[in-house]
Amino acid sequence: xxxxxxxxxxxxxxxxxxxxxxxxxxxxxxxxxxxxxxxxxxxxxxxxxxxxxxxxxxxxxxxxxxxxxxxxxxxxxxxxxxxxxxxxxxxxxxxxxxxxxxxxxxxxxxxxxxxxxxxxxxxxxxxxxxxxxxxxxxxxxxxxxxxxxxxxxxxxxxxxxxxxxxxxxxxxxxxxxxxxxxxxxxxxxxxxxxxxxxxxxxxxxxxxxxxxxxxxxxxxxxxxxxxxxxxxxxxxxxxxxxxxxxxxxxxxxxxxxxxxxxxxxxxxxxxxxxxxxxxxxxxxxxxxxxxxxxxxxxxxxxxxxxxxx
Amino acid sequence: xxxxxxxxxxxxxxxxxxxxxxxxxxxxxxxxxxxxxxxxxxxxxxxxxxxxxxxxxxxxxxxxxxxxxxxxxxxxxxxxxxxxxxxxxxxxxxxxxxxxxxxxxxxxxxxxxxxxxxxxxxxxxxxxxxxxxxxxxxxxxxxxxxxxxxxxxxxxxxxxxxxxxxxxxxxxxxxxxxxxxxxxxxxxxxxxxxxxxxxxxxxxxxxxxxxxxxxxxxxxxxxxxxxxxxxxxxxxxxxxxxxxxxxxxxxxxxxxxxxxxxxxxxxxxxxx
Numbered sequence: 001x002x003x004x005x006x007x008x009x010x011x012x013x014x015x016x017x018x019x020x021x022x023x024x025x026x027x028x029x030x031x032x033x034x035x036x037x038x039x040x041x042x043x044x045x046x047x048x049x050x051x052x053x054x055x056x057x058x059x060x061x062x063x064x065x066x067x068x069x070x071x072x073x074x075x076x077x078x079x080x081x082x083x084x085x086x087x088x089x090x091x092x093x094x095x096x097x098x099x100x101x102x103x104x105x106x107x108x109x110x111x112x113x114x115x116x117x118x119x120x121x122x123x124x125x126x127x128x129x130x131x132x133x134x135x136x137x138x139x140x141x142x143x144x145x146x147x148x149x150x151x152x153x154x155x156x157x158x159x160x161x162x163x164x165x166x167x168x169x170x171x172x173x174x175x176x177x178x179x180x181x182x183x184x185x186x187x188x189x190x191x192x193x194x195x196x197x198x199x200x201x202x203x204x205x206x207x208x209x210x211x212x213x214x215x216x217x218x219x220x221x222x223x224x225x226x227x228x229x230x231x232x233x234x235x236x237x238x239x240x241x242x243x244x245x246x247x248x249x250x251x252x253x254x255x256x257x258x259x260x261x262x263x264x265x266x267x268x269x270x271x272x273x274x275x276x277x278x279x280x281x282x283x284x285x286x287x288x289x290x291x292x293x294x295x296x297x298x299x300x301x302x303x304x305x306x307x308x309x
Numbered sequence: 310x311x312x313x314x315x316x317x318x319x320x321x322x323x324x325x326x327x328x329x330x331x332x333x334x335x336x337x338x339x340x341x342x343x344x345x346x347x348x349x350x351x352x353x354x355x356x357x358x359x360x361x362x363x364x365x366x367x368x369x370x371x372x373x374x375x376x377x378x379x380x381x382x383x384x385x386x387x388x389x390x391x392x393x394x395x396x397x398x399x400x401x402x403x404x405x406x407x408x409x410x411x412x413x414x415x416x417x418x419x420x421x422x423x424x425x426x427x428x429x430x431x432x433x434x435x436x437x438x439x440x441x442x443x444x445x446x447x448x449x450x451x452x453x454x455x456x457x458x459x460x461x462x463x464x465x466x467x468x469x470x471x472x473x474x475x476x477x478x479x480x481x482x483x484x485x486x487x488x489x490x491x492x493x494x495x496x497x498x499x500x501x502x503x504x505x506x507x508x509x510x511x512x513x514x515x516x517x518x519x520x521x522x523x524x525x526x527x528x529x530x531x532x533x534x535x536x537x538x539x540x541x542x543x544x545x546x547x548x549x550x551x552x553x554x555x556x557x558x559x560x561x562x563x564x565x566x567x568x569x570x571x572x573x574x575x576x577x578x579x580x581x
Contacts, residue, residue: 028440049443050443052439054470055466055470055473057463057466059428059429059463059466060432060435060463060467060470061432063429063430063431063432063433063436063463063467064432064433064435064439064470065436066422066433066436067373067422067432067433067435067437067438067439067440068436068437068439069436070371070421070422070433070436070437071436071437071440071441072440073443075436090429091429091432091463093426094425095422095423095424095429095432098413099413099414099415
């Protein structure tokens, strides 16, 4: 993990999209007055004829993208996660998922790590909402390399994909040539004391916890669940069998998020206790992203405490 | 034009099928289906470039029935056109049928967009029109919304975007039958004046009698000559048009006729 190379996944997303736009001429990008913030302005600068600012009207934007997808376009739609999946939920459900249209929904500024904007802008239920939709797939990348893979992978999938992105800069975790597989988690380390399942911004926190525990002679493994739907059942069961404790950590509500998705697998396949660290059925609040991670108990410190309990 | 007689005949046959389908399904939405039959008939039999052999033809004209609950009319038109068998129509809304209670583009040949949640079809059709402009294709996109449906905020977001992007290949039809489920639109949530609203949103607006083929014909021809602006045709219609006891009755929005009512309706279609 390289802390000197920090980047927000929304930035990596913008760069990856611009690059992909050169290769795939049927990619179109839509935004709702947030081109600079969601970094789609990079695509706009290179391909203005394939970029559509739809104004502050998310419901229409998602609906328009559905119509474009019926005409063989691959729309990448970007706005804050809260507006994409919340305000336009019914459009995603009925106009995109039901007809299984090829729309990629890129929700930036997910989670409490949005920071100072506070609760109204901190989306903590998006995984829950998107996970329940038939035909929807979900990717939540944790660093620059994984995000660039995720954007390309989404463009290869035929059907709706929700990509959960963050404003908070995360360290570079993976080598540039790292291979990822859609639907397959990444296991880092093979400690047997505990498995720490993480996704997005909590992956670096889990890795810091792993390092600190290792210094104390406690070996845990970290599993980066970048694809939340379909989830890697096989790896979850394997870790449940091989490790003593199971912990999940996410910048999302513990209701319906990563922890819930893992619980669903465990309940059916290999019943075992899972400790879910996340936002405990409450709204977020204003503050610096780092302070909020601490306030809501999502940092390595709380993961370590849980492992040691 | 002699053609109107032919269109009137087709429309009558479609209305008969609509009632037949809804009766057999014991459910459905006759009122708003009957009100839009003439416009749909005109579009599919006079105006639109569609290919029964190739329903997904890239340069075809597209139609989105945003008021998806009126799909009995669309299915009957598609069947008349040859996209669907008559046998399939009699399975409308049944468990073994592709003909879902609201349009499903995945399985029904000739259906260009799934719809049902009001306000959404107009956005999808704008996406199709934008794609057409991008690809420099000359197809046109038609979208039918209800006058109750335009109470949905998304309709106005969409209207704004249609004129912003100068979509003269886009034509909206407002089925102004004046009734929604709970009664007259002016009493439930007044969306009048409809034409002034669309004018203010940058549309070329044409007011017509939605059951007069001559006026329908003129309106769609005018729409095609209009440049740089989307067109909205406000079609004044009668909910339940063609079945005496259903006409102008909000109660017939979403229920099927019983056996007696069905036979009265069938007699009316024969005698006219």
